[in-house]
Amino acid sequence: MRTRTRHQTDPHQAAPVGTRERIIRAASSLMQRQGYDGTGIKQISQEADATLGSVYHFFPGGKQELAVAAVHRGDEEFADLLREILGAEPDPAQALVDCARSLAEGLRESDWSDGCPVTATALGTAHRFPDIQRAAADAFARWRGLVREHLQAAGMAEDVAGDLATTVISTLEGAELAAQVARDEKPLLLAGRHLAQLIHLHQGGASTV
Amino acid sequence: MRTRTRHQTDPHQAAPVGTRERIIRAASSLMQRQGYDGTGIKQISQEADATLGSVYHFFPGGKQELAVAAVHRGDEEFADLLREILGAEPDPAQALVDCARSLAEGLRESDWSDGCPVTATALGTAHRFPDIQRAAADAFARWRGLVREHLQAAGMAEDVAGDLATTVISTLEGAELAAQVARDEKPLLLAGRHLAQLIHLHQGGASTV
DNA sequence: GTCTATAGGATGATAGAC
DNA sequence: GTCTATCATCCTATAGAC
Numbered sequence: 001m002r003t004r005t006r007h008q009t010d011p012h013q014a015a016p017v018g019t020r021e022r023i024i025r026a027a028s029s030l031m032q033r034q035g036y037d038g039t040g041i042k043q044i045s046q047e048a049d050a051t052l053g054s055v056y057h058f059f060p061g062g063k064q065e066l067a068v069a070a071v072h073r074g075d076e077e078f079a080d081l082l083r084e085i086l087g088a089e090p091d092p093a094q095a096l097v098d099c100a101r102s103l104a105e106g107l108r109e110s111d112w113s114d115g116c117p118v119t120a121t122a123l124g125t126a127h128r129f130p131d132i133q134r135a136a137a138d139a140f141a142r143w144r145g146l147v148r149e150h151l152q153a154a155g156m157a158e159d160v161a162g163d164l165a166t167t168v169i170s171t172l173e174g175a176e177l178a179a180q181v182a183r184d185e186k187p188l189l190l191a192g193r194h195l196a197q198l199i200h201l202h203q204g205g206a207s208t209v
Numbered sequence: 210m211r212t213r214t215r216h217q218t219d220p221h222q223a224a225p226v227g228t229r230e231r232i233i234r235a236a237s238s239l240m241q242r243q244g245y246d247g248t249g250i251k252q253i254s255q256e257a258d259a260t261l262g263s264v265y266h267f268f269p270g271g272k273q274e275l276a277v278a279a280v281h282r283g284d285e286e287f288a289d290l291l292r293e294i295l296g297a298e299p300d301p302a303q304a305l306v307d308c309a310r311s312l313a314e315g316l317r318e319s320d321w322s323d324g325c326p327v328t329a330t331a332l333g334t335a336h337r338f339p340d341i342q343r344a345a346a347d348a349f350a351r352w353r354g355l356v357r358e359h360l361q362a363a364g365m366a367e368d369v370a371g372d373l374a375t376t377v378i379s380t381l382e383g384a385e386l387a388a389q390v391a392r393d394e395k396p397l398l399l400a401g402r403h404l405a406q407l408i409h410l411h412q413g414g415a416s417t418v
Numbered sequence: 419g420t421c422t423a424t425a426g427g428a429t430g431a432t433a434g435a436c
Numbered sequence: 437g438t439c440t441a442t443c444a445t446c447c448t449a450t451a452g453a454c
Contacts, residue, residue: 033333033336034246034333034337035244035245035246035247035332035333036244036246036247037243037244037245037246037247038244038245038246038333038334111336112335112336113335113336115332118390119332119386119390120332120333122390123244123324123328123329123332123333123386124242124243124244124247124329125247126321126322126389126390127242127320127321127322128243133390133392136390137390137391137392140387140390140391141391163399163402163403164403166387166395166396166399167380167384167396167399167400167403169383169387170380170383170384170386170387170396170399170400171376171379171380171383171384171400172383173383173386173387174378174379174380174381174382174383174384174385174386175376175379175380175383177328177332177379177382177383177386178349178375178378178379178382180332180335181327181328181331181335181342181345181346181349182346182349182350183342183346186375187375187376187379190372190375190376190379191376191379191380193372194372194373194376194407197407197410198403198406198407198410201406201407201410
């Protein structure tokens with residue numbers, strides 16, 4: 001067994017964070033705002049308080065490998081947010097309203113600059129770097145799975161829930177994009193409300209239009 | 210009055226196209242696939258069969274001004290597509306199904322590389338270059354307006370139609386993104402179907418679930 | 419593991435002849 | 437309007453000392 005001084009993959013920032021972790025966080029954060037090509041490795045190393053040598057020590061694959069790690073991190077972060085919100089609200093319709101509101105808050109608090117980390121990194125690189133495309137596809141699939149499970153838990157059939165979950169992720173993603181571009185949270189709030197109506201419709205309940 | 214030899218802004222490529230027009234097309238096409246930072250001016254000039262001097266002659270503002278022109282072009286192109294599809298199908302629900310299918314075809318035919326031109330160019334640059342952000346916001350607003358008008362023409366109240374149109378654009382945008390990342394047209398086809406259901410719900414008609 | 423220095427190439431933009 | 441040459445800067449990645 002190692003000495004394990006740190007590196008225990010603490011859930012959120014406990015005192016000292018390993019260099020590798022800091023690099024991943026910096027890469028994910030910067031690529032979320034500036035995209036893959038808009039983010040330099042030098043900038044990442046500075047933001048992470050690491051030297052260029054350390055970056056290439058932990059990520060010999062260079063920028064491409066860093067981007068894959070950043071996408072994975074974004075994947076996990078949004079999955080955690082989804083689990084937290086869905087876990088707190090058994091009614092899937094209301095849970096999606098909460099989810100949209102949460103995304104809107106994050107956007108507004110960052111002055112409309114922190115959108116979906118996966119999208120920003122994968123857009124424009126997907127067809128050049130298959131690894132990044134695959135990581136992004138995995139992220140979308142995982143999020144879809146979380147939503148599908150929640151819909152099934154509320155009594156929906158698997159195939160219907162799966163189809164709806166796909167559209168839920170698409171709509172949240174697109175609404176976050178629209179909100180970011182318009183610098184206005186309205187698209188996200190409307191998306192939450194309309195998704196809730198769509199869920200109600202498929203639950204066979206009375207609609208709340 | 211000028212001699213107007215060409216430059217009549219021909220709807221689609223009629224024989225000789227002006228240099229300025231070729232540059233805009235190249236910029237729009239390349240940034241659609243590679244984003245703003247992933248596209249070089251030299252690459253644009255080569256794709257446009259123009260010299261670097263010509264590019265800076267027509268666009269003294271450099272890359273930023275080129276990006277604004279590219280976003281405007283993408284705006285117009287998608288607006289034309291929307292007008293064409295909505296004009297051919299009076300039923301808004303069916304029109305949206307057609308629209309989603311059309312987007313899916315474009316994606317598949319380009320091997321999942323030609324997504325939304327506006328999104329790819331604006332994402333990651335919006336908070337750095339206000340001009341680009343504004344052009345992208347204008348595009349989204351225009352598309353939303355076209356959908357809203359079509360919903361109103363089908364008898365829907367203005368405020369309801371406006372809210373729905375916002376979500377329609379968000380969902381189409383997000384589904385195109387999801388389809389691109391997954392290299393699968395399913396997210397778009399499901400989005401079309403679900404949007405149609407949402408429209409039906411707000412028309413008070415019997416749902417076709 | 420960390421650091422500095424640097425190679426080798428691409429970038430946005432400009433100058434000035436034609 | 438078009439072209440070529442070039443500047444100054446930035447980039448990814450590597451080498452090698454510590």
